[in-house]
Amino acid sequence: MVLETEGLPPREPALRLLSAGWASHAVRAMAALGLADHLAAGPRTPEELAAASRTHAPTLARLLRTLAALGLCATDGDGRVRLTPHGEFLRSDAPDSVRPYALALLAPHVERAWEGLPEAVRTGEPAFPRVHGLGFWEYLAAHPEEGAAFDAAMTGGAEERARALMAARDLAGVGTLVDVGGGQGRLLAAALTATPGLRGVLFDRPEVLPGTEAFLTGAGVRDRCELVGGDFFAAVPAGGDAYVLAVVVHDWPDEQAVAILRACHRAMAPGARVWLVERVVRPGDAFDRTKLLDLLMLVLFGAQERTGEEYRALLEAAGFGSVTVHPVEPPWSIVEAVRP
Ligand SMILES: C[S@@+](CC[C@H](N)C(=O)[O-])C[C@H]1O[C@@H](n2cnc3c(N)ncnc32)[C@H](O)[C@@H]1O
Known part of the structure; x- marks a missing residue:
């Protein structure tokens, strides 16, 4: 199983699994706001990071707390935030960066298709064309920005x-x-x-x-x-x-x-x-x-x-x-x- 279960209350593993998608959204927010790029040069205070990423400082602090719990950043003794080795992969300039992947594969048009998973399991048919009226490749051709994001994700x-x-x-x-x-x-x-x-x-x-x-x-x-x-x-x-x-x-x-x-x-x-x-x-x-x-x-x-x-x-x-x-x-x- 993907999660450690030892010592957890009995319902907790199932609850953690069903909130795993929320963790993905936190990672996508990190990617969308370019937080790893803003931390690339070294640790910063949350206030500096909020100014650099044009975010609301108290709310950014909440996102950072979750990202630290997920192991992507950490808080030093002086309160400054730094990237962990896992978080380094969210930098745009990291070799094999996962940032484009986060942006393209957690994008709203993909998320909407996931909502159709139960129906896809009932029928064996893909959800994407049912939701969007177009196959995935046709959709990307019709939406060049999303097409470019997908190509960048594959490149990673x-x-x-x-x-x-x-x-x-x-x-x-x-x-x-x-x-x-x-x-x-x-x-x-x-x-x-x-x-x-x-x-x-x-x-x-x-x-x-x-x-x-x-x-x-x-x-x-x-x-x-x-x-x-x-x-x-x-x-x-x-x-x-x-x-x-x-x-x-x-x-x-x-x-x-x-x-x-x-x-x-x-x-x-x-x-x-x-x-x-x-x-x-x-x-x-x-x-x-x-x-x-x-x-x-x-x-x-x-x-x-x-x-x-x-x-x-x-x-x-x-x-x-x-x-x-x-x-x-x-x-x-x-x-x-x-x-x-
Ligand atoms: C998952 S990507 C893999 C890209 C690349 N091989 C890699 O390793 O990153 C699949 C590729 O198939 C291409 N593709 C999809 N339908 C195609 C078609 N009908 N003819 C030619 N290429 C197609 C897409 O444009 C895309 O670049």
Whole structure:
């Protein structure tokens, strides 16, 4: 279970769990108010922090008290507030910052979809389109600010996914790596930076690519990388030696997931490899954040997190063979398959 239960009164664990969402809102407020950025240079008094964040000092003190109880900041003996190591991840400039994630995935349009979880469980259908009248990706395309926030959130974890891919597979022998649904390009940039001689193709929805262009240029790898806009249900770029899909397949129900993998299969030459970078659900009742993400996938997309065997079945249904699951550092696994 996610919470310590030892020594608590019997009802307390259940009560703590049902207030866990309020804790998320406190973290989102910390992100929205930029508190970690204001504490980046070092400890400040609550009054200084209130002035810097343009907040109501006595109310900010209450939020800080809760954030300290959640372990994100702490109060020094002289009354000044500082970030804890966990709180450092809320800074905008932290490598693998979680601030964009807090802003995008606790945003009101996502929260409204969560309200539909009971109905999603009754029907197996995603809540998001029922609540908003549009699928998640169409909604982001129609709301560019929220689309940009989502792209930034995905970028946050992409560095970690790149490390997982490179820990499990040697990219040195790969001529061209195609990143399907590559988003802002952070995974591809990390792969290109670490692997001289590697070339990249980034494929994503056309509206995502201006952000990708800027990111790859800033990372100094734009000249080794082609950007292609399109729809991965229709076709993906041909000619890659390896195709990576990082947290893409989990966004889709089985039928669409197989359709995306089939489009990759059509584009690939025999012997080319596909690598899925995903959180693989492990058996048993232990707490694993992947199980909560599974419910988010249900609510947003009618999709799911999967076990290794479930990924194997999708890849085989799309025509791939030699499927292997390489567990890397939790939560990441690389599911590899070969185009026969
Ligand atoms: C969860 S994000 C993953 C981004 C990136 N691979 C990463 O590791 O951060 C899924 C990506 O799929 C892209 N996508 C969604 N529908 C698509 C479609 N029909 N064709 C191409 N890309 C699509 C989204 O734009 C988004 O960048």
